[in-house]
Amino acid sequence: xSNNEWKHDADYIRYIESGExxxxxxxxxxxxxxxxxxxxxxxxxxxxYSQDEDGxxxxxxxxxxxxxxxxxxxxxxxxxxxxxxTWQAAHEDISRQRQEGYKGPKYLVLCTLHDKNxxxxxxxxxxxxxxxxxxxxxxxxxxxxxxxxxxxITRPCPHDWEYRIIFLKRLNDSQADFIRENSSELxxxxxxxxxxxxxxxxxxxxxxxxxxKAAVTAKxxx
Numbered sequence: 001x002s003n004n005e006w007k008h009d010a011d012y013i014r015y016i017e018s019g020e021x022x023x024x025x026x027x028x029x030x031x032x033x034x035x036x037x038x039x040x041x042x043x044x045x046x047x048x049y050s051q052d053e054d055g056x057x058x059x060x061x062x063x064x065x066x067x068x069x070x071x072x073x074x075x076x077x078x079x080x081x082x083x084x085x086t087w088q089a090a091h092e093d094i095s096r097q098r099q100e101g102y103k104g105p106k107y108l109v110l111c112t113l114h115d116k117n118x119x120x121x122x123x124x125x126x127x128x129x130x131x132x133x134x135x136x137x138x139x140x141x142x143x144x145x146x147x148x149x150x151x152x153i154t155r156p157c158p159h160d161w162e163y164r165i166i167f168l169k170r171l172n173d174s175q176a177d178f179i180r181e182n183s184s185e186l187x188x189x190x191x192x193x194x195x196x197x198x199x200x201x202x203x204x205x206x207x208x209x210x211x212x213k214a215a216v217t218a219k220x221x222x
Contacts, residue, residue, distance in 0.1 A: 117157035
């Protein structure tokens with residue numbers, strides 16, 4: 001796409017806004033035990049919720065890995081455009097491989113969103129006060145004056161979010177399909193429990209072993 005037309009690509013906008021791009025980041029940069037070098041990461045299933053106004057959390061992520069067979073020609077002066085080019089190349093490469101019948105390894109990722117600044121405060125001294133005024137011609141004028149009495153103010157530190165992996169499991173095709181096809185029921189269970197857990201998906205968190213009976217029982221209740 002020429003100029004900035006790529007910024008209006010509806011599929012790319014949906015990819016960003018749905019949380020898929022953040023999920024790719026988690027699998028690529030936070031999950032340390034899965035080697036994603038030279039791989040495309042396709043998000044097969046995910047469930048998101050907002051931690052607050054600037055924190056996107058996940059109930060689960062199911063990701064599938066594909067060999068990276070194509071490499072886009074990047075723009076040396078535009079990082080944002082390069083992210084689009086990467087997404088576009090991955091989208092086309094993965095679609096081609098799926099048509100050829102390729103199935104990559106799939107993983108269930110459960111993670112929490114932790115605020116590293118939780119409970120921390122920042123203290124500063126207010127010595128100047130700035131007020132803004134709108135002039136008759138519409139211009140905004142800023143007037144700065146010294147405070148009559150310097151004031152010490154303490155406020156919470158800005159959020160500093162980081163993802164922490166609590167569970168990782170390689171899935172077979174039927175397990176991945178079950179999660180994708182039963183997402184509503186799984187979200188209901190998570191809401192009832194108050195948080196996501198391996199047991200909801202039919203796995204044991206202690207020894208990381210799959211419980212076939214739990215998964216089959218859940219499927220029969222659909």
